[in-house]
């Protein structure tokens with residue numbers, strides 16, 4: 526009898542040892558990750574391992590990977606798509622160098638794409654795919670694992686022209702500024718606001734998409750002040766509001782305290798990522814980083 530029990534226990538242990546790694550790897554495969562590099566720069570890694578970079582100014586002063594002379598591009602091993610909300614330098618950032626290094630395809634409006642190719646030598650083949658889109662459109666990328674919707678933004682958009690002569694304007698047309706809703710299959714739906722001001726039609730985003738994480742500009746001066754950013758979180762019905770575009774340079778809010786206080790009044794979940802931090806979702810559930 527005791528021998529039988531021992532045998533059964535041994536069998537069970539063997540089964541666990543053999544099967545456990547399968548469960549663990551399956552769980553890992555269903556995880557999506559969001560990393561903040563400081564300012565408006567985020568990466569999204571899908572459960573299948575595809576990497577999207579949004580507004581990749583990785584050399585911003587908040588990014589720990591860019592401090593003490595470090596090259597933040599050195600750590601980038603894979604980027605499949607670069608999403609640009611608009612053409613301002615603190616959003617285009619290191620997009621050209623990253624595109625050259627990784628072969629990533631550009632997701633932006635056609636005017637911004639065209640001028641980045643012409644003025645900043647963005648690799649032309651990566652800027653002329655069917656990932657070039659307009660506000661109101663939705664595209665499927667990453668073999669159908671990700672849907673990207675381009676949403677309106679009230680802001681401006683121009684592209685810095687490093688080739689401009691002394692008597693030429695140093696800013697070229699950047700098309701309309703935008704935001705993105707990024708719907709990850711078996712993962713979260715993420716809204717990145719770009720630099721938009723608050724606008725009432727953000728409610729349409731909340732009606733049409735089920736936003737798990739809203740990455741909202743809160744720095745004011747050039748975009749939403751903290752109070753309006755909290756209103757934006759409410760309008761898009763964010764399950765979690767994450768602040769961005771603050772503390773990077775003088776003139777914008779230096780911390781997220783005001784935003785957190787406004788969200789508390791509205792009873793909206795808040796999470797402040799630290800530059801360099803990654804949060805993890807399993808399906809639509811935030812499992813790490815909170």
Ligand SMILES: [Zn+2]
Pocket residue numbers: 611613616680681720747
């Ligand atoms: Zn801007």
